[in-house]
Amino acid sequence: MREKFFSYISYYQWWKSIDKFILSLILFLFLIGLFFSLVSTSLIASDKLVSYTYFFFFKHTIFVIIGFFVIFFLSFVQEKQLYKLSIIIFCLSLILLFLVPIVGVEIKGSKRWIDLIILPRIQPVEFVKPFLIVVISLIICSQKFTNLNLKYLISFLLIIFVSSLLILQPDIGQTLLIGISWLILIFISGINIFFLTSIFIASIMGLLSMVFYFERFLYIKNRLLSFLDPETGTHNFQSDKALESIKSGGFFGKGIGEGTLKNQVPEAHTDYIISVISEEFGVIFIIIILLMFLIFLISVLRKVHNENNEKIKLILTGSISLILIQAMIHIGVNISLFPTTGMTLPFLSYGGSSIISISILSGIILNLTKRKL
Numbered sequence: 001m002r003e004k005f006f007s008y009i010s011y012y013q014w015w016k017s018i019d020k021f022i023l024s025l026i027l028f029l030f031l032i033g034l035f036f037s038l039v040s041t042s043l044i045a046s047d048k049l050v051s052y053t054y055f056f057f058f059k060h061t062i063f064v065i066i067g068f069f070v071i072f073f074l075s076f077v078q079e080k081q082l083y084k085l086s087i088i089i090f091c092l093s094l095i096l097l098f099l100v101p102i103v104g105v106e107i108k109g110s111k112r113w114i115d116l117i118i119l120p121r122i123q124p125v126e127f128v129k130p131f132l133i134v135v136i137s138l139i140i141c142s143q144k145f146t147n148l149n150l151k152y153l154i155s156f157l158l159i160i161f162v163s164s165l166l167i168l169q170p171d172i173g174q175t176l177l178i179g180i181s182w183l184i185l186i187f188i189s190g191i192n193i194f195f196l197t198s199i200f201i202a203s204i205m206g207l208l209s210m211v212f213y214f215e216r217f218l219y220i221k222n223r224l225l226s227f228l229d230p231e232t233g234t235h236n237f238q239s240d241k242a243l244e245s246i247k248s249g250g251f252f253g254k255g256i257g258e259g260t261l262k263n264q265v266p267e268a269h270t271d272y273i274i275s276v277i278s279e280e281f282g283v284i285f286i287i288i289i290l291l292m293f294l295i296f297l298i299s300v301l302r303k304v305h306n307e308n309n310e311k312i313k314l315i316l317t318g319s320i321s322l323i324l325i326q327a328m329i330h331i332g333v334n335i336s337l338f339p340t341t342g343m344t345l346p347f348l349s350y351g352g353s354s355i356i357s358i359s360i361l362s363g364i365i366l367n368l369t370k371r372k373l
Helices: 002-019 020-048 055-076 079-103 125-140 148-167 172-188 193-213 214-227 237-251 273-281 284-308 309-334 352-368
Strands: 105-107 110-113
Touching: 002 055, 020 055, 020 273, 020 352, 055 172, 055 237, 055 273, 055 352, 079 110, 079 125, 079 148, 125 284, 125 309, 125 352, 148 172, 172 309, 193 214, 193 352, 237 273, 237 284, 237 309, 273 284, 273 352, 284 309, 309 352
Parallel strands: none
Antiparallel strands: 105 110
């Protein structure tokens, strides 16, 4: 009886301290993703993969429900427990990421997934990303090392190690995503702007050198060349179809179920979901989604502005940056602003690993934006 009473008090304190506006935004974005999955994207995927009509919608719903439990758990635990848990899960995820090139499942020329005996197929990088932000922030704010340059070096070596594992898959999109997130973290922590610019230019030059001089990255090289010269390029099919679908929908869209080009868009339920939404619901819906991401960003940054703890500031900024950069890359690819790369839209796209990853980030954000009681 006494334990139940204290559990009730704990839940009450959680509810009282949680930022309900940010929580509402997160839940609403997930529900929007489920709505689009019900009326559009899951139907396309089911037709293409010869599954029963709402197969992907039901799977999407299960992943979101699991995601809600993840959000609640990570936002409920104490701050110190969150840090310890992050380090443990990060290390385990890193081991899985290391195993991907060895025992991973190859799909469409890339090894990015791994089959576990007791769990469904997962993409380890999606579990590495959110906890990498926490681990790097802990390194930069560590009291064990007084030399800030040494902290930057340790975090840089960690990023290089993770990036190397991603390049072996190969997954250049995720490599860029975590690289940019790291640059944002060290910029906020006060690194010299000249040094930061030098690292950024050197990293881009290094990636381009690998892409253009190693046979393993030939398809990425072809995508880049096709992006730079669309008239003669032959690797723009996905982006061309996505952009055509967006243009077809116009400002107000064709209506639910009325899209005709969505069936021609590859990976319509994951990497190109924004083009399907645009064709049926119009560009106006894309603007609404972008505004919601912007409100989410502003809400978190307001918390960062009022926060005195440097560690929390870094983790919150890194987490929201990761979400926003991923969303920008997804939309940019769909409108041919960036070269073709596989990147889901946070909260809205189908994909178990992707949904759990964004749930982890959401749980971390909610935990560190709680009011101090």
